[in-house]
Each structure stands twice: as C-alpha cells, then as structure tokens.
Amino acid sequence: MNSTPTLLVVDDEPHMRRLLQFALAKTGARLLLAANGREALAHAAASAVDLIVIDFMMPELDGFATLRELRKDPRCAKIPIIMLTSRGQTELRDVAADVGVDVFLTKPFSPIELTQHVKRLLAARTGTA
Numbered sequence: 368m369n370s371t372p373t374l375l376v377v378d379d380e381p382h383m384r385r386l387l388q389f390a391l392a393k394t395g396a397r398l399l400l401a402a403n404g405r406e407a408l409a410h411a412a413a414s415a416v417d418l419i420v421i422d423f424m425m426p427e428l429d430g431f432a433t434l435r436e437l438r439k440d441p442r443c444a445k446i447p448i449i450m451l452t453s454r455g456q457t458e459l460r461d462v463a464a465d466v467g468v469d470v471f472l473t474k475p476f477s478p479i480e481l482t483q484h485v486k487r488l489l490a491a492r493t494g495t496a
Contacts, residue, residue: 372396372417372489377407377433378451379425387420390478394485404428408436411443418488420481423452423459434466447488451476 374396376387384400391398399414401407403425410416419437423430430450437443449470450463463471470484 372493373399373414374485375399375401375407375410375414375416375419375421377401377404377419377425377430378422379403380422383422383451386478387481390481391420391485393482394489396485396489404430404433404436407433411437411440411446416443416446417492418447418449418485420449420451420485423450423454423463431462431466434468438467447492449481449484449488 374391374394376384376391376398378384378387379402384402388398388400396417399410399416401410405428407419407421421430421433428436430452434448437446448468449472450468451472451474452459453474460471469488472481472484
C-alpha cells in the first residue's frame with residue numbers, strides 16, 4: 368500500500384457520492400469515485416485500491432455482483448470492503464459476509480462512524496493498528 372491510501376467509492380446517486388467524498392476527505396486518502404459497478408471495475412483494474420466503499424442497490428451491476436467480479440482479480444481479493452445499503456435484512460448481511468464485506472452499514476449512516484471504520488480497516492491493512 369502506498370503512503371497515501373486510495374479509496375474507491377461506488378454509489379449510483381450523485382448526492383451520496385458527494386456526501387461520501389466530503390466525509391472521506393477527512394481521512395487524507397486519495398478518492399476514486401464510481402457511479403456504477405462497471406466504473407468501479409475499471410478503476411480497480413487501473414489503480415491500486417486500498418479500500419472500497421460500495422452501495423448495494425445499483426442498476427445493471429449491484430454491489431454484490433461488482434464485488435464478486437472484483438474478488439476474481441487477485442489484486443482485489445483482499446481489499447477491505449464497506450457496504451452501504453438502505454436495506455438491512457439479515458439475508459443481505461449473510462450474502463455480504465459471503466462476498467467478503469468487512470463492514471455493513473445501513474443508510475442513513477453516521478459519517479463519523481464510516482470514517483472510523485475506514486481508518487480502522489486501513490490501519491489493519493497496513494499493520495499499524
């Protein structure tokens with residue numbers, strides 16, 4: 368991982384991407400923004416990503432389908448994942464665990480809590496926890 372971590376933020380709603388961008392700017396990380404799963408896959412292929420924040424419900428390729436594709440790439444197999452969703456059903460949490468989601472947050476979420484999770488996961492990834 369570089370000294371400046373790279374976060375990939377994936378959400379199909381422009382206002383949510385702006386909110387996430389504002390909240391995560393406080394981490395000092397480089398932010399890549401994607402409006403859908405296909406853009407997320409392109410960013411992950413082109414850049415070394417250290418953590419992904421992804422929405423579950425998106426058109427075409429939802430969060431789970433995107434993560435399944437990402438996990439096929441050995442470079443992306445161990446990237447920490449934070450999933451955001453407006454649906455918190457137990458069965459979604461089970462599928463999220465199966466695709467390697469580290470943190471499952473239900474919208475509305477606390478930007479402070481999100482930032483704390485990001486910092487914790489990045490520290491664990493670099494061994495500085």
